[in-house]
Amino acid sequence: MIVRTAVALLAAGFASAALAQQPAGSADAGRKKIAMCEGCHGIPGYRTAYPEVYRVPLLGGQQAAYLLRALQGYKSGARSHPSMRGIAAGLTDQDMADVSAYYAGGVK
Numbered sequence: 001m002i003v004r005t006a007v008a009l010l011a012a013g014f015a016s017a018a019l020a021q022q023p024a025g026s027a028d029a030g031r032k033k034i035a036m037c038e039g040c041h042g043i044p045g046y047r048t049a050y051p052e053v054y055r056v057p058l059l060g061g062q063q064a065a066y067l068l069r070a071l072q073g074y075k076s077g078a079r080s081h082p083s084m085r086g087i088a089a090g091l092t093d094q095d096m097a098d099v100s101a102y103y104a105g106g107v108k
């Protein structure tokens with residue numbers, strides 16, 4: 001009975017995700033996925049030293065749609081920063097939606 005309910009819920013979840021195309025972002029889920037992002041993005045005024053000295057943009061408080069588009073751009077190659085392309089390549093659509101929702105909510 002419990003198993004059947006869980007299966008039904010899962011199926012409904014997949015169906016709505018497929019319909020919506022873009023998964024809805026969850027700030028709670030995003031919080032658990034940003035540990036490695038913070039190494040670069042969490043430090044105000046931080047500059048990368050490789051491959052060139054570059055200011056790392058702060059993400060907190062930016063619009064979720066903007067962050068999501070930026071991440072999709074790195075993954076697709078439309079944006080060309082080498083470190084971010086490598087990182088975005090390892091993110092699923094759900095990861096991108098979640099971290100965008102988290103950062104848009106402001107970093108606590």
Ligand code: HEC
Binds near residue numbers: 033038057068084
């Ligand atoms: C190695 C350092 C580093 C790590 C780790 C890193 N980033 Fe970045 N990120 C950068 C740099 C540098 C830029 C600016 C690149 C550019 O100008 O295109 C950037 C840009 C971005 C942008 C675009 C911001 C804007 O204002 O245009 C987003 C969104 C982003 N990163 C998200 C993330 C997320 C999410 C993670 C973790 C999954 C992450 N980054 C991990 C260095 C890093």
